Amino acid sequence: MTELPGVLTTSEEHRAIPELGGGLPLLGHLLQFQRDPVAMLSRGWRELGDLYRFRLGPRQFVLFSGPEAHDAFFSAPEDQLNAKAVYQFTVPIFGRGVAYDVAPSIMDEQLGFLYPALRDAAMQRFARIMFDETSQLADSLGEEGELDLPTAMNELTVKIASRSLIGQEVRDQVDAGFADAYHDLQKGINTLGFFMPRLPTPAHRSRDRARVQVAELFSRIMTARRRADDCPDDFMQSLMDASYSDGRALSDDEITGxxxxxxxxxxxxxxxxxxxxxxxxxxASPYLARVRDETRAVYGEAGSMSLEGLKQQVTMEHAVRECERLHPPLILLIRKVLNPMRYGDYVVPSGSLAMVSPAVSHRLPHLFADPDRFDPDRFAPPAREDKQHHYSLIGFGGGKHRCMGKHFAEMQVKAIWTVLLDRFDFSLETDFPTPNYGSWVTGPVTPCRLRYRRRSQGRVFG
Ligand code: HEM
Structure with missing residues (x-):
């Protein structure tokens, strides 16, 4: 099926988009969706194929699955499939005048200021930060014990992200209030906030207080930098040095946002x-053994981590990509249909919500062999399953809204597990966890405890 661009004429020319069965009056498919959205949407694909519709309460959704449908979704212009209308719940968090509060062309310009700060020269520094922060975590763990993996990964990535993506001064404030304020901002992302972001609930009031605190903190740091004539090489500084195409510099509040x-x-x-x-x-013990062998081969005895080394770790990279495929953190990407969109014989009506689901599409059996199996070698030659179709792997999105931090994120996950697997043996204390669909980002149900013991032999990083 191919997208036929062009002006729409009369609706009689088009076939009705097939509708998923099993919906209830008024609620539509809401209850099934809340229970297990991926099972429900996968059933829809099996029964109806690449394009079908369903209802959640009064809202009609249309799911696009498979490479051709993804291509149509990701290449549709903003005045047809619109992200801004869907992401309005972020405005109280990010603030006025930035991101989804402004025209897409201005958001592009704002994010464009950051691309230079993600180039390879900066990535060298980020690789050292990732190594250093993970090593500090490893040092703090002692000889053996237990940890809740999602909590540990959350705390570690807050430190890495604040230090590398924002600035050292913010990293220094993580334990002195920034983590709490950030947590309150995160709690502002909830189901109610999605529909009514300004409703004065306790969670929304804490979110708004936290936004003020963060703005004050970032503003103090920027003032101190200007006074000291200090220009560290980070995102905050890139934004402080930037100006819009009309010559205007960014305000402190825009930079914060x-x-x-x-x-x-x-x-x-x-x-x-x-x-x-x-x-x-x-x-996957045999694969894990190969990952450790690769670490030794790349860094040698008593090595030190580098961007070059991380790039050579393809065995680890394929494992991370396989987890992007099996467990995409964002299981749904949504756009509001502002103008009717033609797709093959169908027209997706304006007012409905279009979506793609990485979690559903990544397990389509004609794209990935034995799709439920963890098999990182599917990305190695000769199979190279991710290269067989454009947009078969969409965990980092696609088109104009594709993720700008994909490379950073992959390097980070590789760095974290390279250090932790070098220092420790781990075992999972429970059955393999199921996904928690109650959160905007889909991690495992918690707690998710690991036992660890420091390795006495075969270590590369001391
Ligand atoms: C595993 C980690 C990550 C995943 C799975 C991920 C996934 C995604 C996805 C799926 C999108 C597209 C959203 C849409 O189409 O509605 C996206 C957009 C975006 N990502 Fe990421 N991302 C990750 C890490 C990062 C990092 C580390 C950064 C920053 C350095 C980042 C910055 C962004 C930005 C700014 C956008 C919006 C781009 C736009 O709308 O123009 N992401 N990400």
Whole structure:
């Protein structure tokens, strides 16, 4: 099926989009969706194929699955499939005048200021930060014990992200209030907030107080930098030095908002991917042994981590990609249909919500052999399953809204598990956890405890 661009004429020319069965009056498919959205949406694909519709309460959704449908979804213009309308719940967190509060062209310009700060030269420094922060965590763990993996990955990635993506001064404040304020901002993302982001609930009031605290903290740091004529090489400084195409410099509040946008986009998602990667590696011992062999081969005895080394770790990289496939942190990407969209013989009506689901599409059996199996070698030659179709792997999105931090996130997960697996043997204390669909970012149900014991031999990083 191919998208036929062009002006729409009369509706009689088009076939009705097939509708998923089993919906209830008024509620539609809401209860099934709340129970297990991925099972419900996968059933829809099996029964109806690449394009079908369903209802959640009064809202009609249309799911696009498979490479051709993804291509149509990701290449639709903003005035047809619109992200801004869907992400309005982020405005109280990121703030006015940035990201989804402004026209897409201005958001592009704002995010564009950050691309230079993600180039290889900066990534060298980030690799050292990732290594250093993970080593500090490893040092703090002692000889043996137990930890809750999602909590540990969350705390670690807050430190890595605040230090590398924002600035050292914010990292220094993580334990002195920043983590709490960030947590209150995160709690502002909830189901009610999705529909009514300004409703004065206790969670929303804490969110708004936290937004003020963060703005004050970031503003103090920027003032101190200007006074000291200090120009560290980080995102905050890139934004302080930037100006819009009309020559206007960014205000402190805009800088705060853009930094929060990046932190929200990149931190929890990375924590969740790191968690799933650890869990999958721990139950695949032969593959885990290959990962450790690769670490030794790349870094030698008493090596030190580098961007070059991380790039050479393809065995580890394939494991991370396989976890992106099996456990994409964002299971749904949604757009509001502003103008009717033609797809093959169908027209997706305006007012409905279009979506793709990485979690559903990544397990389509004609794209990935034995799709429920953890098999990182599917990405190695000769299979290279991710290269067989454009947009078969969409855990980092696609098109104009594709993730700007993909490379950073992959490096981070690789660095974290390279250090932790070098220092410790781990075992999962429970059965392999199921996904928690109650959260915007889909991690495992918690708690999810690991036992660890320091390795006495075969270590590379001291
Ligand atoms: C495992 C970690 C990550 C995952 C799974 C992930 C996934 C995604 C996805 C699926 C999108 C597209 C959203 C959509 O189409 O609606 C996206 C966008 C975005 N990501 Fe990431 N991301 C991750 C890490 C990061 C990091 C580390 C950063 C920052 C360095 C980042 C910054 C962004 C930004 C700013 C956008 C919005 C781009 C736009 O709308 O133009 N992400 N990400």
């Amino acid at each position: 853009i930094l929060l946008t990046v932190l929200f986009a990149g931190q929890h998602t990375s924590a969740v991917l790191a968690t799933w990667t650890g869990l999958e590696l721990l139950r």
